[in-house]
Amino acid sequence: MADLRTKLGSLTLPNPVLTASGCAASGQELHQFFDVATLGAIVTKSITLRPRSGRPTPRMAETPSGMLNSIGLQGPGIDAFVENDLPWLAEHGARAVVSIAGSLTEEYVALARRLYGNPAVSMIEVNISCPNVENRGLVFACDAAASARVIAAVRRAADPKVPVFAKLSPDVTDITAIARACADAGADGLSLINTLLGMAIDTDTLAPALGGITGGLSGPAIRPIALRCVWQVHQVLPHLPILGMGGIRTGLDALQFVLAGASAVSVGTAVFGDPAAPARVLAELDQALNDRGFASVADAVGFAHRSVTEPVKESA
Amino acid sequence: MAVQELGEIFAVQRTGEYVQFTVVAPGVAASFTPGQFVAVAVGGDNTSMPLRRAFALYGVTPTGDFAGTIQFVVAEHGPGTQWLVGRRAGEQLDLVGPLGNPFRLPRRKVPAVLVGGGYGTAPLIPLAQQLIDAGSDVEFIVGASTAARLFGELAAKRVAGGLTVTTDDGSAGVHGRVTDVLPAAIKRTNAHVVYACGPMPMLRAVGDVARAHAVSAQVAVEEAMACGVGVCMTCVLPVRGEDGQSRYVRSCVDGPVFDAALVRWADVGSLPRDLVGADAMGV
Numbered sequence: 001m002a003d004l005r006t007k008l009g010s011l012t013l014p015n016p017v018l019t020a021s022g023c024a025a026s027g028q029e030l031h032q033f034f035d036v037a038t039l040g041a042i043v044t045k046s047i048t049l050r051p052r053s054g055r056p057t058p059r060m061a062e063t064p065s066g067m068l069n070s071i072g073l074q075g076p077g078i079d080a081f082v083e084n085d086l087p088w089l090a091e092h093g094a095r096a097v098v099s100i101a102g103s104l105t106e107e108y109v110a111l112a113r114r115l116y117g118n119p120a121v122s123m124i125e126v127n128i129s130c131p132n133v134e135n136r137g138l139v140f141a142c143d144a145a146a147s148a149r150v151i152a153a154v155r156r157a158a159d160p161k162v163p164v165f166a167k168l169s170p171d172v173t174d175i176t177a178i179a180r181a182c183a184d185a186g187a188d189g190l191s192l193i194n195t196l197l198g199m200a201i202d203t204d205t206l207a208p209a210l211g212g213i214t215g216g217l218s219g220p221a222i223r224p225i226a227l228r229c230v231w232q233v234h235q236v237l238p239h240l241p242i243l244g245m246g247g248i249r250t251g252l253d254a255l256q257f258v259l260a261g262a263s264a265v266s267v268g269t270a271v272f273g274d275p276a277a278p279a280r281v282l283a284e285l286d287q288a289l290n291d292r293g294f295a296s297v298a299d300a301v302g303f304a305h306r307s308v309t310e311p312v313k314e315s316a
Numbered sequence: 317m318a319v320q321e322l323g324e325i326f327a328v329q330r331t332g333e334y335v336q337f338t339v340v341a342p343g344v345a346a347s348f349t350p351g352q353f354v355a356v357a358v359g360g361d362n363t364s365m366p367l368r369r370a371f372a373l374y375g376v377t378p379t380g381d382f383a384g385t386i387q388f389v390v391a392e393h394g395p396g397t398q399w400l401v402g403r404r405a406g407e408q409l410d411l412v413g414p415l416g417n418p419f420r421l422p423r424r425k426v427p428a429v430l431v432g433g434g435y436g437t438a439p440l441i442p443l444a445q446q447l448i449d450a451g452s453d454v455e456f457i458v459g460a461s462t463a464a465r466l467f468g469e470l471a472a473k474r475v476a477g478g479l480t481v482t483t484d485d486g487s488a489g490v491h492g493r494v495t496d497v498l499p500a501a502i503k504r505t506n507a508h509v510v511y512a513c514g515p516m517p518m519l520r521a522v523g524d525v526a527r528a529h530a531v532s533a534q535v536a537v538e539e540a541m542a543c544g545v546g547v548c549m550t551c552v553l554p555v556r557g558e559d560g561q562s563r564y565v566r567s568c569v570d571g572p573v574f575d576a577a578l579v580r581w582a583d584v585g586s587l588p589r590d591l592v593g594a595d596a597m598g599v
Contacts, residue, residue, distance in 0.1 A: 053593035
């Protein structure tokens with residue numbers, strides 16, 4: 001049996017398979033399909049300061065090997081989350097990675113303060129793929145300076161014992177530039193990647209298929225892009241822990257992310273088709289590591305880079 | 317308690333424009349209550365369709381010769397359901413169920429009218445049996461746009477006796493809509509409750525008729541779902557809560573059965589300003 005323990009900054013997890021933000025709610029619903037304590041951690045749905053209704057329906061469109069969503073961060077707000085969801089996770093022995101989202105830097109800061117000292121919080125994942133109200137709605141994660149400001153502010157405000165990860169958007173020209181900016185701002189690690197912006201048009205109604213017009217594309221369709229992002233970032237920041245995600249459906253998919261440089265992975269959209277997917281991916285990854293003679297997850301992190309002497313060019 | 321299991325297809329039968337599946341699924345069958353649904357994976361291994369398709373359970377046989385079988389009805393309208401209707405007996409389906417909240421039964425024996433639109437009649441058949449077993453009188457209204465899209469008239473007649481069929485084009489039964497004959501049925505039976513399943517506009521109209529006659533209506537909705545288990549938040553409807561405040565709630569785990577009077581039908585597909593959390597969306 002491979003040693004499955006992995007480190008995300010100062011946090012040691014018993015294994016490297018987590019849920020993905022927005023794909024597992026706060027764990028309760030999936031607990032009937034697998035024991036939430038058996039995963040590395042549950043990454044909770046991005047929480048905001050105030051309750052949010054989210055966007056009108058339709059919120060979802062299936063696409064080839066993927067789906068578009070425009071949920072709009074529906075959620076109960078941080079107070080209800082801290083009161084109801086975090087205690088449930090703690091009672092069930094699950095480690096919680098809390099995803100936070102906002103539209104102003106000060107909202108992220110307030111969320112980090114609200115979570116300060118809460119023993120149920122293992123890590124904070126900062127969802128910066130949100131429109132920045134202070135900058136004409138430009139998504140934080142698409143601007144290195146805005147990303148750095150939010151991450152620096154959250155890192156200052158958050159419990160120093162709790163790692164802060166920045167979740168980056170692939171919808172940028174050079175993800176390594178954003179990654180560097182976040183690392184310089186004090187991020188303890190990076191979550192790679194958020195959804196890609198996409199859309200679909202209903203050819204019967206002749207109108208956009210989603211209520212939000214555009215939506216986030218996820219699922220196996222984006223896996224090669226996600227893997228490329230993990231690879232590129234690990235190449236330039238080899239010591240910065242990466243939580244990799246994007247279309248992971250099997251243990252071998254997860255292994256690809258680990259080999260590219262991820263210290264842990266999140267299983268997201270696969271849950272919608274297979275509610276036990278995270279537990280299955282964990283078992284399959286364990287087997288895949290054993291089959292390849294890896295004594296530990298740590299030995300496999302970034303392993304594929306060893307065979308590459310030249311930097312991979314984008315046009316290769 | 318929902319389970320995930322591989323079920324062997326026992327029978328596939330075409331009925332009008334629909335295809336009825338009987339699948340050996342003892343785990344799903346074990347805790348089924350009428351109104352609940354099953355989510356079926358489509359496309360096989362390595363499919364490009366990552367999302368399950370949800371179908372109301374038509375019936376289960378927990379005991380006897382066909383012990384542990386479930387039945388559901390599929391209408392073909394996209395690549396996923398096209399794949400499904402191409403399956404044959406002996407093949408396996410990946411199932412998650414039973415999911416969702418069932419129809420609530422009246423506390424005492426009261427007459428009920430059950431209104432099915434298209435294959436929405438399917439979950440009402442086991443409900444009718446449950447109501448009759450509890451001593452309630454049941455009458456059915458079964459409607460569709462055209463005769464080939466009717467479902468379950470024979471089963472409804474067998475279970476309940478009282479049945480009115482309607483079609484929009486007059487190709488079978490009464491020429492008109494289910495709501496054209498619903499007022500007379502409520503009065504004739506002295507119904508205290510209406511149960512309905514079918515397309516959203518029909519459910520809304522049934523709710524309006526029920527309210528006009530001061531009877532309650534429980535309706536099972538069909539909303540597009542990605543997960544069916546309550547984690548994705550795609551299948552939401554604006555629904556008034558017991559506290560008087562309206563929220564987007566999940567059709568899969570907070571429904572699919574709702575009190576028609578609490579669903580804000582006119583606001584489905586829009587974001588009303590008074591919804592909890594709408595202010596945070598900038599509306």
